[in-house]
Amino acid sequence: QEIPEVVLNVRGEGVERLTQRHSGNINLVRFNPALSVEQAVLRAQKDPRVEYAEPNYLLEAANTIPNDVFFGAMWGLSNGDSLFGGAQTPADISATRAWDITTGSNDLVVAVIDTGAKLSHPDLSPNAWVNPREDPNNGLDDDGNGFTDDKNGWNFYDKNKDVFQSASDDLHGTHVAGTIGAVGNNGLGTTGVAWHVKLMSLKFLGGSKGSGSTGNAIKAINYVIDQKNRGTNVRVINASWGGGSDSQALRDAIAAAGNAGIVFVCAAGNGGDDGSGDDIDEIADFPADYSASLDNVISVAAIDSGDNLAGFSNFGHGSVTVAAPGVGIWSTVPDVREYAPISGTSMASPHVAGIVALMLSNKPSLTPKQVRDIIVSTAEPTTALASKIVASGRASAYNALTETPAAKGKPVITRASISKKKLTIDGIGFLDGSSIIEVNGVAISGVKYDSSYGLGNGTLSRLRSEPGKKTIKKMFPTGQFVNLTVFNPTTGERSPQFATARF
Missing domain, CATH: 3.40.50.200 (Peptidase S8/S53 domain)
Structure with a gap:
């Protein structure tokens, strides 16, 4: 049997020899989507008959630099x-x-x-x-x-x-x-x-x-x-x-x-x-x-x-x-x-x-x-x-x-606005439906996710919290600076602290 069939144990493989027989035995293996590239590489690496396995990496031409003087x-x-x-x-x-x-x-x-x-x-x-x-x-x-x-x-x-x-x-x-x-x-x-x-x-x-x-x-x-x-x-x-x-x-x-x-x-x-x-x-x-x-x-x-x-x-x-x-x-x-x-x-x-x-x-x-x-x-x-x-x-x-959206970056807060009843923060890397706003490390309730601030990479640039007057007064004492952070539970990433105050 061909090694790919035994090693990968999936159907739909195709094997193409990349070297002449006298130069070794390097094969390009194609398989159906039932197995990811990463899984296939790991499975092959564990087989004693396989010297090495690696992805068929995609390569790109070097950036085109013109010779124009300026x-x-x-x-x-x-x-x-x-x-x-x-x-x-x-x-x-x-x-x-x-x-x-x-x-x-x-x-x-x-x-x-x-x-x-x-x-x-x-x-x-x-x-x-x-x-x-x-x-x-x-x-x-x-x-x-x-x-x-x-x-x-x-x-x-x-x-x-x-x-x-x-x-x-x-x-x-x-x-x-x-x-x-x-x-x-x-x-x-x-x-x-x-x-x-x-x-x-x-x-x-x-x-x-x-x-x-x-x-x-x-x-x-x-x-x-x-x-x-x-x-x-x-x-x-x-x-x-x-x-x-x-x-x-x-x-x-x-x-x-x-x-x-x-x-x-x-x-x-x-x-x-x-x-x-x-x-x-x-x-x-x-x-x-x-x-x-x-x-x-x-x-x-x-x-x-x-x-x-x-x-x-x-x-x-x-x-x-x-x-x-x-x-x-x-x-x-x-x-x-x-x-x-x-x-x-x-x-x-x-x-x-x-x-x-x-x-x-x-x-x-x-x-x-x-x-x-x-x-x-x-x-x-x-x-x-x-x-x-x-x-x-x-x-x-x-x-x-x-037609490639930008990569999702870590959350960063750039601006914050505090009113009597709500908190609004702007930045990048906020996740729709899951980002948490923290005030001095404590999560604030009532976070709103506004799709009109949605970006092409699936993130948001604005989050709001409307917890009401009582909570705003408690978490933002007048004239005292607090540290805001945004935490994305799905990625484990937290923004740098952003200092702000209510006056």
Whole structure:
């Protein structure tokens, strides 16, 4: 009898010799799910006829590192390789691991609705979208879409075909475009999240303030939808702008884009005049707030290289979808520098737009809702983002491509709020239905598990206890600090102590 049959004592084995007979007797054994790999290895190791047994480990290609000159400064793509991030935390979007799977597709188009973009930039020109149905130099509207000579898109601000006007006017859009899709591994400057992609430029912002009208934003979105309907594989819009009031017309246009199979990625916004980020669940900011009601909208907050929410970044548990790098982001610029770092949620949004481009290059059948759900469910939870945004974490290109939720971490408390009747704590690693809140080592009663704070890895970012006034007064004496911990009985893990007090 074959050794696998006797040793493993299960049906359905298959044996494949891995060595020549004169080189030993190493076999690859396949068996049915009745026996786990771990059980099979242990059983085989106990058999005296078996010299050794081990799993058939899965191997992965080494992380893909591009040769672009400024890649070492691009902490948002790979913090461990960054000269500036210092690998203080992961903080990046796991781009190098994602590039082992795909670097994008030259068939996929991302529309940059922004200021203009200098698509003649040496790191952008190979990835510039060219309208295949238009002769750009004949003064005619060849494709009959109402726009004459629209080679790379359209300038709705100046009402002409020239999507690039000047370095001062179009710096913002050029920088955004580079983060999405600067050519990768070409030995020049920076790299985009998607090395292979086509960039459509739709200018509606301009002037000294970089502003534009809602009407022109709607025209730009409608242009994208029309191109999609004409056969252009445009699947993503990046909208690194906001600040307007709620517009039904704009919302309808974004919804129409979703119905056409287009994902709308937008900046969460940079707060008010004070320079501090706002909770846009309370102080609305559009179009970011549409992410709460439209399933093709992904609004993006900004983090720094330490995985902290940027001080200027808006947030909102119901209105901001996910976070991405947005501080000191190197990308293409249209002036003599050619490359420069800029900060803002405008820089965070194109990181996610680039991830979406990779996802749709790898799996074109995904719907906008599926894309959004995958990005949320595979985000890496962080303490700084716990309960502050939908995902409570940072977008991961690798996790999104492999549809792999983040690992469940140990419980950590980041914030606590005590009222007369209840205790609310935020953090990561809380287990739905089983986590216990402890006050100075004593379990508190009445723990509530709110599924609206559920994360893709099966954990929660918020726990509440409503034991009533009497218990709150007893366990939280006024003005006295106590130590809170969260204990997960199923794993035996307990959070570090978190000191708080009721005043």
